[in-house]
Amino acid sequence: MPLDLPKPTEWAIPLFILCILIEIAYGYKTGRAVFEKKDTFTSMVMGLGSTIVSASLAGITIVTAYWVWENFRLFDLGATIPVFLAALVLDDFRYYWIHRFGHRIRWMWAAHVIHHSSQHYNLTTALRQTWTSPLTPGFLLAFPLYIIGFEPAIVFFVSGLNLIYQFWIHTEAIDRMPRWFEAVFNTPSHHRVHHATNPKYLDSNYAGIFIIWDKMFGTFIPEDKSLPCRYGLVQDLGTYNPLKVATHEWVGIFKDMWHAKGIKNKLMFLLAPPGWTPDGSRLTSDMIKARDLKYNPVKTPKS
Amino acid sequence: MLEIVSLLAIIALAYLTGWLFPNRLQLTEERVRRNFLRCYPDQQIAEIFIDDEGRTALLRLQNEQSVGLVLQPSDRIVCRMLTIPVQFDISPTDGALIIKVHDYVVPDVRFSIGNIAPDRLEEMLRAGHDNKGGQYAT
Ligand SMILES: [Zn+2]
Numbered sequence: 001m002p003l004d005l006p007k008p009t010e011w012a013i014p015l016f017i018l019c020i021l022i023e024i025a026y027g028y029k030t031g032r033a034v035f036e037k038k039d040t041f042t043s044m045v046m047g048l049g050s051t052i053v054s055a056s057l058a059g060i061t062i063v064t065a066y067w068v069w070e071n072f073r074l075f076d077l078g079a080t081i082p083v084f085l086a087a088l089v090l091d092d093f094r095y096y097w098i099h100r101f102g103h104r105i106r107w108m109w110a111a112h113v114i115h116h117s118s119q120h121y122n123l124t125t126a127l128r129q130t131w132t133s134p135l136t137p138g139f140l141l142a143f144p145l146y147i148i149g150f151e152p153a154i155v156f157f158v159s160g161l162n163l164i165y166q167f168w169i170h171t172e173a174i175d176r177m178p179r180w181f182e183a184v185f186n187t188p189s190h191h192r193v194h195h196a197t198n199p200k201y202l203d204s205n206y207a208g209i210f211i212i213w214d215k216m217f218g219t220f221i222p223e224d225k226s227l228p229c230r231y232g233l234v235q236d237l238g239t240y241n242p243l244k245v246a247t248h249e250w251v252g253i254f255k256d257m258w259h260a261k262g263i264k265n266k267l268m269f270l271l272a273p274p275g276w277t278p279d280g281s282r283l284t285s286d287m288i289k290a291r292d293l294k295y296n297p298v299k300t301p302k303s
Numbered sequence: 304m305l306e307i308v309s310l311l312a313i314i315a316l317a318y319l320t321g322w323l324f325p326n327r328l329q330l331t332e333e334r335v336r337r338n339f340l341r342c343y344p345d346q347q348i349a350e351i352f353i354d355d356e357g358r359t360a361l362l363r364l365q366n367e368q369s370v371g372l373v374l375q376p377s378d379r380i381v382c383r384m385l386t387i388p389v390q391f392d393i394s395p396t397d398g399a400l401i402i403k404v405h406d407y408v409v410p411d412v413r414f415s416i417g418n419i420a421p422d423r424l425e426e427m428l429r430a431g432h433d434n435k436g437g438q439y440a441t
Pocket residue numbers: 099103112115116194
């Protein structure tokens with residue numbers, strides 16, 4: 001009999017709405033948070049759609065996870081507090097990698113790009129979630145947790161907490177948290193950098209809760225006060241149509257694969273980083289960083 | 304039912320933000336230039352045409368095989384460089400050009416040409432297209 005745990009994201013919704021209203025009031029008074037009508041609508045509709053997709057697929061997700069756990073688990077870990085804490089940390093480690101792959105493999109970017117498609121950065125951006133992650137292989141990254149022996153209900157629970165944690169960091173209203181907090185946890189400052197399209201900031205700060213993963217794996221970039229974050233995509237969307245926002249990268253992949261010559265190129269359009277083309281006619285994030293260095297060389301201090 | 308209530312709440316919240324954060328920004332030459340060069344730093348802008356509503360700009364580039372397009376669909380800016388692989392069609396209507404970009408996430412653009420001589424625009428828009436056999440649909 002699966003553990004019956006609450007769904008953190010469901011009981012957090014009233015809190016989300018309250019926080020958004022507070023941020024709107026704060027932004028109106030101080031100008032330190034900016035909203036736009038169409039952008040707000042699209043972000044929140046993406047969030048609603050995402051919950052509908054997750055709810056529709058909950059049955060198959062649960063059955064698959066329990067099948068793996070019941071047939072392949074190495075240990076019986078039970079459901080004690082230390083197990084919940086270990087699950088929270090390991091699930092965050094899983095999140096780091098799924099998120100990193102989500103930026104570096106176009107197949108997974110097709111689902112994750114939705115979260116980055118707003119040119120604004122406020123609490124509604126946190127709700128701009130994908131509708132299409134079930135079409136990617138990302139779910140496989142949870143399997144090691146079930147195989148170690150974490151019961152799926154515990155993994156779902158801590159993943160929900162992880163998502164809730166990531167809500168409050170989508171704001172410009174908070175500048176920096178205390179130093180010790182910034183050192184260990186993901187914060188608005190770290191996550192602003194993650195959402196920024198400034199070449200220097202691309203492909204960094206993939207953390208969910210703990211920023212230590214980025215520091216361990218070389219993807220941490222601190223926010224530079226002299227380089228304000230500019231949000232969105234390197235090629236921003238001209239539309240607010242939620243259906244187009246949800247599907248645009250899939251359409252792009254399909255067109256590219258359709259026209260590509262040879263199986264290798266077709267696969268590369270799916271598996272290579274976004275922006276890859278056989279002839280280099282588009283730019284990957286690495287190429288954008290290199291181009292930026294050409295136009296804005298790093299100034300080394302005079303000796 | 305819950306979905307309908309959520310949707311109504313979302314619409315209400317969106318209208319609230321529209322009311323509290325009215326969008327009065329219009330395109331200016333400076334904003335167009337700065338944003339286009341942010342997206343395409345290796346391009347050189349020869350001339351900028353901004354439409355009467357201040358929502359769309361067309362850019363003549365030194366590289367005559369390409370045209371710059373800068374849009375402001377809300378309060379933020381979107382840039383495209385329309386080169387030969389990224390094609391577009393143009394059809395004139397009453398005092399405006401309708402630019403249909405072959406890009407899934409760029410809706411058709413209405414470019415009001417009030418005080419811009421249409422032949423100058425046409426000349427520029429043709430420059431990138433003539434070499435590929437009449438894509439310019441007028
Ligand atoms: Zn991301």
